[in-house]
Amino acid sequence: MNPTLLTSQGPSLFSADGLAGLIFLIMVAVMLLGGLMACTSERLVRSVAGLVVCFVGVAGIFYYLNSPFIAVMEMLIYVGAVSITISFAIMLAAPEQSKKIGPSGPLAGPLGFLTAGLAFGGLAVLGCRTVWPVQAKINSGSMETIGVRLLNEYSMVFELVSLVLLVAILGALILARSGRNH
């Protein structure tokens, strides 16, 4: 995040930088709002809706970071496919009338707040103490460079990811088949 945004010497709101910063803040707000909706709502479908809002915020951040390809892919895959699959799963698996789930487990209640506070504090201290060097632009971030990199330098990772997908598909097939016999 651009540190000048928070100081009084930052760019004026109506300059290009100011508008970009405003858009960044809006996207962060959208992301946080979506995350809160996903975590706090009692109905699962509302949680999925929150997740979609959060994904849109993430896509906005990617767009802000000058990689429109990743942003569009975030929309296409996460909003268009993953969320719909999740909501299908919810509709098929769980009855939508959710019961109010009371506090349970050792991490609920004050201890939970403590854990969350510790995690938040630790991350905040780390984030503030670390010096964030501004990286030089690695490459253009366009579709061509991503494709070339994926199929040359990172081809191993690429293939491993497809292996994970294969395992997931096989697992789903086995689950579906065993379900059919019973």
Add this chain to the structure above:
Amino acid sequence: MSLTLLNVIVAVFIAIAFAALNAAYLVWAERRGAARIQRRPGPNINGPFGLFQPPLDGVKLMAKQLLIPGDVDKILFMVAPVLAMAPAITSFVTIPFSSHIVGHNMHIGILLVFAFASMGGMALLLAGWSSRNKYSVMSSVRAVSQAIAYEIPMLITAITIVMITGTTDLMGIVKAQTGGFWHWNIFPFKAGLFNPLMLMSFLIFFICSLAETNRAPFDLGEAESELVAGFHTEYGSMGFGLFFMGEYANIVIGASLTTILFLGGWDCPFGLFPGVWWFLLKIYLLIATFIWIRWTFPRTTIYGLLNLSWKILIPASLFNLLLTAGLLKVF
């Protein structure tokens, strides 16, 4: 920056106006076309040829009370129609109508259109679920499973075109097809690429755009006899109107994409006066075909529909992708 920002704002306004106008008058065209095919008059009272019917319908829809049934999930119920309309309008911003008329040309334009089109499924799902009506839920699940099934061959076909033209820029795709109709991607006479299956590719894309927009013969999501109406059963007044406008805006986008990918965009078939009029002529011819198909073909069943996609269209489009890749490598 300020100039491009202004451009985008103006483009969004024009896109909204274009989408709304098209939605209104395509409903009129649809009703007139249906009436002509079924040998009845259709809307012909208000104005010449019933041309005043769409604004009157709009006034009627907007003047109606916005009823929200008691049991629905209010927030999602109200968000869903907006979510159905907004992505469709956003897609218009990047569609090039001619070499000069484009809101904001992006080098990943085709991906952007598909990304926003895929958001429509979420809107249908939320509409069906939040209505708290089992028929609405069933209908939205039908519509969305259909949309997902047909998105795959559509994307594969689009990838084929991207491979042939070597760009994801919608303007670039059109520019790669200039100079007479034999340069269009639909015809297999392209220099250096003799792919006889391009016509089939075009058919796959056209069928997918029919199915993506839930048009007959693939309108399984709307069935009066089985599902009361569809995912919009509980919606009245402008909520219903927004769903309808979203549907027609999606039809225009589907026709525009088909035109850009296969029919040379704003290019003239004989190399004369290329311009926005050719583009509009092509998309309205395609839309007329949409209407013609809707009122002449009986609807399929849900199994036939899903089988068509998973067992015929996806393998065929994958085969064409492989063939195109091989031909590009050979020539």
